Amino acid sequence: MNEDILKIGEQELSSRLFLGTGKFSSTQAMIEAVKASGTELVTVALRRFNRDQAEDDLYGPLSELKNVRLMPNTSGAMNAKEAINAALLGRELSKSPFVKLEIHPNPHHLLPDAIETYEAAIELVKQDFLVLPYIPADPVLAKRLEDIGCAAVMPLGAAIGTGKGLSTAEMIKIIVRDANIPVVVDAGLRSPSEAACAMEMGCNAVLVNSAIAAAENPSAMGAAFKTGVDAGRMAYTAGLMPTSEVAVASSPLTSFLSSNG
Amino acid sequence: MANFSPQSTQRDSEQKKPLPSSETSGNTLPDWLNPEPWLNLEFTATDVQRALHADSPNEKTLATLLSPAAEEFLEPMAQRAQAITRRHFGRTVQLYTPLYLSNYCNGGCAYCGLAADRKATRTVLDPEHLRHEMEAIKKMHLEELVLLTGERMPEADISYLRNCIAIAAEYIHNVNIEVFPMSESEYRQLANVGCTGVTLYQETYDPVVYEKMHRWGAKRDYFQRLEAPDRALRGGLRTIGIGALLGLANPRHDMLCVYRHAKYLLKNYWQSGVSISFPRIRPQLGGFQPEFPVDEKMLAQYTFALRICLPEVPLVLSTREPQRVRDGMAGLGISKMSVASKTTVGGYSDDSDESTEQFEISDDRNIPEFCAMLKSKGLEPIFKNWDATYREPAAYAKN
Numbered sequence: 001m002n003e004d005i006l007k008i009g010e011q012e013l014s015s016r017l018f019l020g021t022g023k024f025s026s027t028q029a030m031i032e033a034v035k036a037s038g039t040e041l042v043t044v045a046l047r048r049f050n051r052d053q054a055e056d057d058l059y060g061p062l063s064e065l066k067n068v069r070l071m072p073n074t075s076g077a078m079n080a081k082e083a084i085n086a087a088l089l090g091r092e093l094s095k096s097p098f099v100k101l102e103i104h105p106n107p108h109h110l111l112p113d114a115i116e117t118y119e120a121a122i123e124l125v126k127q128d129f130l131v132l133p134y135i136p137a138d139p140v141l142a143k144r145l146e147d148i149g150c151a152a153v154m155p156l157g158a159a160i161g162t163g164k165g166l167s168t169a170e171m172i173k174i175i176v177r178d179a180n181i182p183v184v185v186d187a188g189l190r191s192p193s194e195a196a197c198a199m200e201m202g203c204n205a206v207l208v209n210s211a212i213a214a215a216e217n218p219s220a221m222g223a224a225f226k227t228g229v230d231a232g233r234m235a236y237t238a239g240l241m242p243t244s245e246v247a248v249a250s251s252p253l254t255s256f257l258s259s260n261g
Numbered sequence: 262m263a264n265f266s267p268q269s270t271q272r273d274s275e276q277k278k279p280l281p282s283s284e285t286s287g288n289t290l291p292d293w294l295n296p297e298p299w300l301n302l303e304f305t306a307t308d309v310q311r312a313l314h315a316d317s318p319n320e321k322t323l324a325t326l327l328s329p330a331a332e333e334f335l336e337p338m339a340q341r342a343q344a345i346t347r348r349h350f351g352r353t354v355q356l357y358t359p360l361y362l363s364n365y366c367n368g369g370c371a372y373c374g375l376a377a378d379r380k381a382t383r384t385v386l387d388p389e390h391l392r393h394e395m396e397a398i399k400k401m402h403l404e405e406l407v408l409l410t411g412e413r414m415p416e417a418d419i420s421y422l423r424n425c426i427a428i429a430a431e432y433i434h435n436v437n438i439e440v441f442p443m444s445e446s447e448y449r450q451l452a453n454v455g456c457t458g459v460t461l462y463q464e465t466y467d468p469v470v471y472e473k474m475h476r477w478g479a480k481r482d483y484f485q486r487l488e489a490p491d492r493a494l495r496g497g498l499r500t501i502g503i504g505a506l507l508g509l510a511n512p513r514h515d516m517l518c519v520y521r522h523a524k525y526l527l528k529n530y531w532q533s534g535v536s537i538s539f540p541r542i543r544p545q546l547g548g549f550q551p552e553f554p555v556d557e558k559m560l561a562q563y564t565f566a567l568r569i570c571l572p573e574v575p576l577v578l579s580t581r582e583p584q585r586v587r588d589g590m591a592g593l594g595i596s597k598m599s600v601a602s603k604t605t606v607g608g609y610s611d612d613s614d615e616s617t618e619q620f621e622i623s624d625d626r627n628i629p630e631f632c633a634m635l636k637s638k639g640l641e642p643i644f645k646n647w648d649a650t651y652r653e654p655a656a657y658a659k660n
Contacts, residue, residue: 023351025639047648053402056644078499078532082651089650107500107534108527108573161349214347 004233006204008182009130009151011069011097015040016199017229018071018184020209021058022048023161024218031061033212034068037222042068043100043207045075046090059094071132073100079113080120087124099124100154102134110160114141118148125149134186137168142175142183152181154207157198158188161210165194169201176202192221192228199232200240289468293525294487296466296517299324309334313341318570323520326566327513335558338565342594345572350596354635355575355643356628357405357599359439360394361606362386362425366411369476370464372509372542372549375411377478384606385416391425393610395432401601401628404645405435407460412478413441423454430455435647437500441479442489448496455652458500459493461486462540466518467510474509490526500534501526502577507560508542508551516563523574536575536597539564543581543623557586561593568594583623592640600631600642 006013019039024030034042042062049072050057062070072090077083080103087099101124103117104110117133118141124131130151135141137155145153155175158164165188166172176183182204189195195206208225215221290296304325312318312325313334325331326338363385367377375381386394398406408425410417422440429436438451439460448459465471468483475481490501503522505515519537526535541560542551555563560582568576578587578595580602591598602622603609626634632642 023353024641025352026636026641046650047646048643049648050402050404050645052399052404053644056402056404056642076647076651078651085650086648089648105532107532163348210348210351213351 004237006182008132009097011130013040013069013205015226015229016205016233017195017226018043018186018205018207019212019222020207021045021062023210023213025213027055027058027061029218030058030213031065033218033222034062034065035222036219036226037212038226039222040067040069041071041098043071043073044094045073046086046093047076049090049093051093063094069098070094070096071098071100072096073102073134074120075102075104077103078105078116079103080116080123083116083120084123084127087120087129088127091129097128097130098132098151099129100132100134112136112156114138118144121145121150122148132184137171137175139171139174139178143178146179146181150181152184152204153179154184154186156187157185157194160187162188163190163211164188165190166197169197172198172203173201192224195225195228196232196235199229200235202236205229290466290518294466294518294521296514296521299517300511300514302328304328304330306330306333313337313569315569318572320517320520320570323566323570324513324517326569327516327563331562331566332558335562335565338562338569339593342565342568343592345568346592346594346596349572350575351641352592352639353641353643354591354595355405355597355646356403357407357435357437357597358398358401358403359407359409359579359599359602359604360398360429361409361604361608362391362422363410363414363417364606365414365416367414368412368478368480370480371474371476372464372506372551376476383416385421386425386606388424388428390607390610391428394607395429397609399432402644403600403628404433405437405647406433407437407439407599409438410440412480413443419443419447419450423450426451426456427454430649430652434645434649434652437502439502442486443492445492445496448493448498452497455649456498457647457652458502458534459490459498460502460504460538461489461493462502462504462506462538463487463518463522464506465509466505466515466522470510487522490522491529494526494530494533498533500536501530502536502538504538504540504577506540506542507555507563508553510553512553512555512559512563516567520567520570523571527574534575536577537567537571538577538579540579540581560586561590564590564594580622580624584626587624588634588638591635591638601626601628 015038017039018041021030021044044058048058072094074083074086077086083103103113105113112134121131121133132152132154134154142153158167184205185198185203186207189208190211198206212218212221308325309331312322315322364375365383366375370376435457437458471483505519523535541555575597576595577597579599635642
């Protein structure tokens with residue numbers, strides 16, 4: 001059986017669950033959840049890199065995990081210029097080819113700025129990053145980012161930390177239908193069933209943070225999301241039966257048309 | 262008030278804004294701030310139940326949750342506040358510490374131990390001493406700092422602050438100020454040398470009490486202070502911390518005004534971070550007795566109410582509060598706390614005279630002790646949550 005591999009640029013991943021690393025009650029709890037989730041790609045905010053104090057540093061402990069690649073993110077940047085600088089510093093420290101480009105000028109709802117994100121993506125692609133931009137679920141923006149060379153797009157399901165699920169489902173379906181690069185649903189997911197749902201829609205991966213970090217048992221929730229993502233992906237590749245508005249009659253009403261009178 | 266919003270005023274912050282018109286009868290507050298419609302309403306237990314489960318909390322929700330009817334619902338309010346805090350901020354508490362640069366003051370705040378007519382040893386940090394303080398703070402691994410002074414004085418003016426901010430920014434990532442209100446261009450000068458944010462409490466939003474409490478000096482000008490956050494944000498600061506000094510006036514009035522002020526700033530400066538603190542009057546030099554004492558239950562109720570109505574706004578609790586209250590409130594609405602605070606000038610690097618302190622610290626635990634408490638409650642202390650990369654993007658680009 002062929003292994004189901006996700007390719008982002010030249011990077012190959014067998015897990016389709018990406019994890020965010022903030023909001024956990026301890027670094028230990030975060031590491032356990034990362035392990036339980038089977039993820040191979042985690043994102044860390046540059047602002048949580050702390051070389052001066054090991055206990056406050058998220059990067060150090062994650063960099064020691066085997067089979068887990070790091071994707072620095074630019075959270076905290078308010079415009080393209082800041083995001084580019086954060087990405088450069090993140091690469092220098094982590095040596096990772098990935099960057100999760102996120103620019104949210106409003107620190108309260110943390111919704112992404114499409115204009116600044118597009119500007120920053122152009123520059124970061126030029127600088128040979130694998131750019132994964134966190135974006136509003138906008139099918140036109142997704143294609144524009146694909147056109148300039150982004151490695152994937154990460155539309156939001158709902159605002160970060162809200163747990164409102166796939167509020168943007170109709171737009172995400174269009175993004176998936178049109179995309180030639182991986183589509184990763186980022187933000188908003190609350191439950192493994194929603195992750196499964198995103199995968200059934202044809203999304204290539206999901207990124208989860210709050211739903212796992214804020215769960216009663218983060219490590220168990222990490223494992224549950226793994227199962228949800230795997231189930232959704234299997235269902236997608238198995239081919240879901242088409243939906244229908246009406247029951248399909250077992251004796252078709254038009255059978256008389258093919259009978260030889 | 263037509264002339265109050267930033268869109269309708271000139272960007273020249275030196276220009277004095279007109280006082281509110283007489284249409285706000287009985288109260289001189291502008292309409293956007295005036296909480297009168299929500300005061301003195303009667304709420305029932307049913308109203309509180311409904312407010313607790315509001316899908317989209319609004320001002321009525323807040324008025325309900327601040328009301329006496331909600332006093333019986335502290336436990337469900339705490340549970341809801343904790344759930345919202347956990348969802349939005351995770352199981353974390355962000356740490357910062359204050360650093361007093363100067364206690365020279367010509368102000369006449371009736372409640373302050375460092376007002377001009379109080380006997381206090383006046384002192385100001387020189388650059389060399391500031392470096393010692395910064396080294397001591399850096400050793401504690403803190404990465405967020407608030408620099409404090411009294412009112413504008415020759416000993417601690419804008420050029421002094423500019424120098425201090427530049428020094429502090431050499432050591433740690435996130436440098437903020439809690440000083441006197443200034444002009445937009447002065448705020449911009451401070452932003453340009455590495456200042457990230459401003460904390461400025463209105464003290465009380467009740468203009469009558471405000472006038473009584475501020476006996477002389479520049480601080481008597483209520484609107485000059487009220488509009489300072491506008492000027493700071495227009496001047497390039499990223500964050501603004503607001504609050505009312507609980508105990509001075511009717512706390513429900515002040516909490517409603519804090520909410521209205523926060524909403525106003527969020528709407529008009531959509532890229533800015535707004536946070537709210539809950540300073541309560543504590544014992545200090547001068548022995549001021551608050552007319553509207555706020556007890557611990559009230560403090561908790563107001564904090565929960567604001568968390569429920571402003572889910573995304575950081576809520577801050579300082580070391581003014583006793584250990585028991587701080588331990589209990591961590592994560593229950595509160596998402597950010599000061600730690601290891603010294604309210605004396607030069608307090609981090611040497612044993613300074615206690616008669617220079619602004620108020621008594623009620624929680625004098627050191628950082629490991631405080632972090633151990635947070636961890637025992639399943640909360641992670643965060644030291645660094647911002648990066649100096651964002652302070653001066655051009656600096657990195659040059660390399």
